[in-house]
Amino acid sequence: MQSRRTLVIMKRQRPTPPPPTKAIPPTPSTPPTPQIIHKTLHSKTINLKPNSHSFRKVKPKRDLFTNLKLPNTPPPTIPISQELKWVPLNLGKSELYLPLTFPTGQTFRWKQTGPLQYTGAVGSNLVSLKQLDNGDVGYYFHYATSEASARLALLDFLNVGISLNDMWEVFSAADSRFAELARHLGGSRVLRQDPLECLIQFICSSNNNIRRITGMVDFVSSLGNYLGTVEGFAFHEFPSLDRLSQVSEAELREAGFGYRAKYIIGTVRALQSKPMGGVEWLASLRELDLQKAIDGLSTLPGVGPKVAACVALFSLDQHHAIPVDTHVWQIATRYLIPELAGTRLTPKVCNRVADAFLSKYGKYAGWAQTLLFIAELPSQKAILPLNFSTADAKKATPSENEETGNAKSNKDGSA
Numbered sequence: 378m379q380s381r382r383t384l385v386i387m388k389r390q391r392p393t394p395p396p397p398t399k400a401i402p403p404t405p406s407t408p409p410t411p412q413i414i415h416k417t418l419h420s421k422t423i424n425l426k427p428n429s430h431s432f433r434k435v436k437p438k439r440d441l442f443t444n445l446k447l448p449n450t451p452p453p454t455i456p457i458s459q460e461l462k463w464v465p466l467n468l469g470k471s472e473l474y475l476p477l478t479f480p481t482g483q484t485f486r487w488k489q490t491g492p493l494q495y496t497g498a499v500g501s502n503l504v505s506l507k508q509l510d511n512g513d514v515g516y517y518f519h520y521a522t523s524e525a526s527a528r529l530a531l532l533d534f535l536n537v538g539i540s541l542n543d544m545w546e547v548f549s550a551a552d553s554r555f556a557e558l559a560r561h562l563g564g565s566r567v568l569r570q571d572p573l574e575c576l577i578q579f580i581c582s583s584n585n586n587i588r589r590i591t592g593m594v595d596f597v598s599s600l601g602n603y604l605g606t607v608e609g610f611a612f613h614e615f616p617s618l619d620r621l622s623q624v625s626e627a628e629l630r631e632a633g634f635g636y637r638a639k640y641i642i643g644t645v646r647a648l649q650s651k652p653m654g655g656v657e658w659l660a661s662l663r664e665l666d667l668q669k670a671i672d673g674l675s676t677l678p679g680v681g682p683k684v685a686a687c688v689a690l691f692s693l694d695q696h697h698a699i700p701v702d703t704h705v706w707q708i709a710t711r712y713l714i715p716e717l718a719g720t721r722l723t724p725k726v727c728n729r730v731a732d733a734f735l736s737k738y739g740k741y742a743g744w745a746q747t748l749l750f751i752a753e754l755p756s757q758k759a760i761l762p763l764n765f766s767t768a769d770a771k772k773a774t775p776s777e778n779e780e781t782g783n784a785k786s787n788k789d790g791s792a
């Protein structure tokens with residue numbers, strides 16, 4: 378039964394502007410130096426030059442993305458392991474816990490650059506976030522065009538106007554299992570990403586595994602303006618529609634995108650043909666009700682119901698969008714609608730699953746789905762008490778190597 382308690386979305390007071398921090402200007406784009414960059418998390422970036430005697434030789438793997446030449450990627454520039462001066466966000470761990478927000482399938486553009494530290498681009502700003510010792514999250518702009526507007530963009534991206542604590546209290550009252558999971562997995566927040574950035578990432582995610590999705594997303598990102606390199610990872614602003622339109626299907630195919638190359642090119646073209654402008658059209662979906670936003674997204678090549686729901690939830694303020702794939706369906710049949718266990722995942726069943734989430738959790742049901750989805754990830758299962766595992770949990774778990782169910786073919790039920 379749906380909780381009758383009213384969900385209060387606490388509007389946070391915007392904290393006072395921070396003291397100015399040093400902005401490291403981006404290095405102008407230069408042609409890439411052919412090199413294999415070995416990324417290590419807490420140690421120095423090592424440029425492994427072939428035939429170098431000072432470094433262990435690394436045999437390049439014949440992997441699609443290992444030797445991918447990323448355009449627009451100059452050598453690393455930002456000093457490694459520098460002492461960063463973190464500016465507190467005044468968001469506690471229960472409102473934002475970085476390891477449960479960034480590497481959990483919402484975005485493939487952020488990189489772990491230190492213990493409890495993640496780095497990514499927000500618009501044209503390059504920022505690192507770190508969970509501080511007191512639980513608060515601190516930020517540091519490696520590059521920002523204007524400190525004040527970069528901070529506002531960051532707060533917007535983190536969806537800080539929405540209180541996770543208030544929302545989870547309501548979900549927990551409606552669902553004791555949610556309450557128990559929430560005790561272990563606090564702070565898994567839904568981001569408010571740029572819609573174009575989110576859309577292209579989730580087109581890449583269709584029938585794909587996390588490693589390959591990340592490789593593809595890195596390739597697309599590298600077409601954008603270079604912002605800087607942190608701990609060996611080069612960061613770029615997401616490319617504009619115009620820049621994306623200059624890439625050919627053949628180039629994407631050559632880079633290993635497979636059939637998704639056609640979808641990306643087709644989607645970019647479809648967006649460019651929108652009379653109001655593609656970016657504006659995507660932004661306008663934020664104002665529509667969920668079904669209309671999903672219908673709009675579904676007209677784009679490569680966008681099926683699951684991709685559309687992910688884009689709606691993670692970028693379009695559609696807080697009750699429920700991405701449904703085989704994993705989510707299994708969660709639903711285990712805990713919400715056991716009577717559907719054993720049925721086939723048809724479009725009708727997909728709708729039943731979404732309705733079950735909606736009636737249990739209400740208008741922020743997508744945020745509840747996010748926690749339940751994360752609880753099934755192998756990385757989280759490992760830290761949850763044993764009583765959360767179920768006999769078929771392994772089967773139901775989206776893994777690093779397993780394909781996501783974000784396929785267009787979900788439309789006809791073959792997830």
Ligand SMILES: Nc1nc2[nH]c(O)nc2c(=O)[nH]1
Pocket residue numbers: 481482483582687700701702705746747748750751781783
């Ligand atoms: N919270 C969720 N994240 C996801 N990533 C992905 O590929 N699918 C999902 C999902 O269903 N929920």
